[in-house]
Amino acid sequence: MSRTNHQLRLAQRPVGQPKPTDWDHVEEPVGDPGDGEFLVQVLHLSIDPAMRGWMNAGRSYIPPVEIGAVMRAAAVGRVVASRNPGFAVGDHVSGTFGVQEYCLSNGRGVTTVDPALAALPVHLGTLGLTGLTAYFGLLDIGRPQPGQTVVVSGAAGAVGSVVGQIAKILGCRVVGIAGGERKCRVLVDDFGFDAAIDYQSEDVRSALRRHAPDGVDVYFDNVGGDILDAVLTRLARGARIVICGAVSQYNNTEPVKGPSNYMSLLVNRASMTGMVVFDYADRYAEGIAQLAEWLAAGRLRSLEHVVSGGVAAFPETLLGLFRGENLGKLVLTVVDE
Amino acid sequence: MSRTNHQLRLAQRPVGQPKPTDWDHVEEPVGDPGDGEFLVQVLHLSIDPAMRGWMNAGRSYIPPVEIGAVMRAAAVGRVVASRNPGFAVGDHVSGTFGVQEYCLSNGRGVTTVDPALAALPVHLGTLGLTGLTAYFGLLDIGRPQPGQTVVVSGAAGAVGSVVGQIAKILGCRVVGIAGGERKCRVLVDDFGFDAAIDYQSEDVRSALRRHAPDGVDVYFDNVGGDILDAVLTRLARGARIVICGAVSQYNNTEPVKGPSNYMSLLVNRASMTGMVVFDYADRYAEGIAQLAEWLAAGRLRSLEHVVSGGVAAFPETLLGLFRGENLGKLVLTVVDE
Numbered sequence: 001m002s003r004t005n006h007q008l009r010l011a012q013r014p015v016g017q018p019k020p021t022d023w024d025h026v027e028e029p030v031g032d033p034g035d036g037e038f039l040v041q042v043l044h045l046s047i048d049p050a051m052r053g054w055m056n057a058g059r060s061y062i063p064p065v066e067i068g069a070v071m072r073a074a075a076v077g078r079v080v081a082s083r084n085p086g087f088a089v090g091d092h093v094s095g096t097f098g099v100q101e102y103c104l105s106n107g108r109g110v111t112t113v114d115p116a117l118a119a120l121p122v123h124l125g126t127l128g129l130t131g132l133t134a135y136f137g138l139l140d141i142g143r144p145q146p147g148q149t150v151v152v153s154g155a156a157g158a159v160g161s162v163v164g165q166i167a168k169i170l171g172c173r174v175v176g177i178a179g180g181e182r183k184c185r186v187l188v189d190d191f192g193f194d195a196a197i198d199y200q201s202e203d204v205r206s207a208l209r210r211h212a213p214d215g216v217d218v219y220f221d222n223v224g225g226d227i228l229d230a231v232l233t234r235l236a237r238g239a240r241i242v243i244c245g246a247v248s249q250y251n252n253t254e255p256v257k258g259p260s261n262y263m264s265l266l267v268n269r270a271s272m273t274g275m276v277v278f279d280y281a282d283r284y285a286e287g288i289a290q291l292a293e294w295l296a297a298g299r300l301r302s303l304e305h306v307v308s309g310g311v312a313a314f315p316e317t318l319l320g321l322f323r324g325e326n327l328g329k330l331v332l333t334v335v336d337e
Numbered sequence: 338m339s340r341t342n343h344q345l346r347l348a349q350r351p352v353g354q355p356k357p358t359d360w361d362h363v364e365e366p367v368g369d370p371g372d373g374e375f376l377v378q379v380l381h382l383s384i385d386p387a388m389r390g391w392m393n394a395g396r397s398y399i400p401p402v403e404i405g406a407v408m409r410a411a412a413v414g415r416v417v418a419s420r421n422p423g424f425a426v427g428d429h430v431s432g433t434f435g436v437q438e439y440c441l442s443n444g445r446g447v448t449t450v451d452p453a454l455a456a457l458p459v460h461l462g463t464l465g466l467t468g469l470t471a472y473f474g475l476l477d478i479g480r481p482q483p484g485q486t487v488v489v490s491g492a493a494g495a496v497g498s499v500v501g502q503i504a505k506i507l508g509c510r511v512v513g514i515a516g517g518e519r520k521c522r523v524l525v526d527d528f529g530f531d532a533a534i535d536y537q538s539e540d541v542r543s544a545l546r547r548h549a550p551d552g553v554d555v556y557f558d559n560v561g562g563d564i565l566d567a568v569l570t571r572l573a574r575g576a577r578i579v580i581c582g583a584v585s586q587y588n589n590t591e592p593v594k595g596p597s598n599y600m601s602l603l604v605n606r607a608s609m610t611g612m613v614v615f616d617y618a619d620r621y622a623e624g625i626a627q628l629a630e631w632l633a634a635g636r637l638r639s640l641e642h643v644v645s646g647g648v649a650a651f652p653e654t655l656l657g658l659f660r661g662e663n664l665g666k667l668v669l670t671v672v673d674e
Contacts, residue, residue: 059604060604061603061604061605061606224600229595243599243600243602243603244603245603246600246603249600255597256597256598256599256600257595257597258566258594258595258596258597258598258599259595259596259599260592260593260594260595261593261595262580262593262595262596262599262609263561263580263583263586263593263611264611265580265609265610265611266398266580266581266582266583266611266612266613267396267397267398267611267613268398268611269398269610269611269612269613269616270610270611271608271609271610271611272599272602272608272609272610273602273606273607273608273609274600274601274602274603274604274605274606274607274608275603275606276603276604276606279606
């Protein structure tokens with residue numbers, strides 16, 4: 001059976017927001033698995049802010065996507081051919097399969113997922129790296145105590161919505177920062193946040209004075225920029241800031257805006273610490289088990305924003321992410337089973 | 338015996354660099370100690386970058402000096418009259434006596450010092466809050482391991498020179514950043530640093546590439562601004578940045594320059610943590626004992642830059658500090674015994 005693989009490859013490094021000319025749409029025949037390999041049909045792609053960073057040259061926590069290479073993406077798929085005893089045809093698998101329809105894999109970094117546990121897109125979100133980022137970032141770096149105030153930005157996004165819900169489970173007061181009335185309503189009504197701040201219509205600093213009157217004990221930052229600076233002015237003594245992302249700065253053509261108010265770290269004996277979920281690989285099972293238990297018990301709600309259109313729709317879907325169009329985890333479906 | 342007290346009081350809050358008109362020179366008669374009080378004749382004043390912050394309005398780690406109040410300063414002096422059983426006439430004492438010639442005290446926050454242990458200015462420097470800041474900031478926040486690379490800015494200053502020497506005692510590779518060839522020579526020749534970077538004549542980023550080829554494990558930051566940004570580009574995995582001060586920004590009339598490269602914290606899973614020495618008050622004795630032991634053993638050299646001129650010379654001496662004219666701890670002598 002001869003299959004064709006549609007791929008999206010990086011044509012050049014974007015300056016600012018990625019343009020259509022930064023991508024190459026490529027078709028090539030799908031190869032047969034060699035010894036120890038298997039072929040995955042990609043079903044759903046995870047669309048993440050971090051993707052923008054992977055497109056830049058230079059040292060980071062992961063090598064950049066090379067010019068001409070298939071764009072990196074986490075994905076779930078189904079094994080359609082296998083010469084690897086660990087993966088059988090029909091298995092559902094999760095891995096970094098890239099923005100393409102088929103991926104040959106040797107199994108490294110690939111895990112099987114159970115579609116009976118949750119719908120496949122959930123395995124990219126709450127039960128995937130997204131949920132694990134929220135779980136380890138909040139627990140290990142944020143270390144919130146019951147009764148403390150946790151603030152999260154990008155709160156209606158994939159990571160943020162899970163961070164806030166875990167903080168509620170832990171007995172914290174939770175304030176989310178998001179863009180637009182609808183997202184803020186969802187945070188309070190559906191996710192049980194104590195308060196939400198709409199940065200598009202409110203002054204974040206004065207809203208924090210109202211919603212976090214005793215100061216911010218933990219700030220989980222997904223956005224950077226002016227919102228990070230605003231939260232820095234409202235830290236409680238000994239606060240912990242988790243630096244998970246800086247989505248407001250990823251498409252900059254100007255230099256990144258550093259946090260002018262960083263000396264608040266000194267005034268409040270606070271810390272600001274970067275986290276990368278890959279460091280917790282040997283504890284993923286612990287995280288997934290806990291997240292799955294909370295999901296099953298109805299204590300955690302998983303929200304996915306699933307769009308269709310396949311590989312060809314990737315460039316526009318990624319831009320939509322930076323416009324903040326998604327509520328919850330943004331997933332691009334390649335094939336709906 | 339009637340004594341006159343010459344004082345320096347804050348006339349108005351400075352904008353940018355303090356001007357002569359920001360100060361009032363005041364003379365008033367010295368009062369007699371009430372019950373439980375004692376009178377201190379101030380001998381030496383500690384001149385610290387933090388003083389500039391104390392002159393600003395607004396919430397910080399310590400209340401601002403009020404307009405019309407005697408300027409706050411750590412000092413050593415001698416008890417010249419006492420109605421407090423804990424402090425006898427002739428005792429040498431250390432405390433926040435202010436920029437004045439005499440201070441009435443009830444003993445709160447005052448400790449006796451032993452002039453036989455070290456010259457009085459040393460009790461403001463290496464055996465005072467300066468040395469304690471270096472000691473606890475480096476050990477508790479920086480947590481350097483033997484063989485790791487420690488970088489310190491303001492390295493020829495009071496805190497920096499002690500930080501670097503302690504790091505050497507702990508078996509680290511130590512790189513100091515300071516302004517001017519003379520300071521850099523002292524760091525290497527007299528304090529035993531492995532290397533020094535002259536930020537006035539070298540590009541800090543490329544010099545770090547040379548002198549810290551494996552990256553920076555601990556950065557003890559006294560200066561902020563461009564130097565902090567340069568060090569952020571050279572962090573090792575898991576690096577700890579100690580935020581002790583930001584002397585490059587204290588006389589700004591523009592907003593503080595935030596560290597544009599702060600996302601290096603994420604790339605390197607690094608942290609940036611503020612420290613205030615006052616938090617370690619219940620461990621001061623431990624710190625002083627260790628510092629005194631290193632001093633006595635000749636493993637730690639204490640360098641004081643002592644200027645004369647008394648209270649009237651304070652405004653100009655403070656400006657000299659911000660011009661970086663001192664090498665080691667800057668001390669203003671009021672009375673030389």
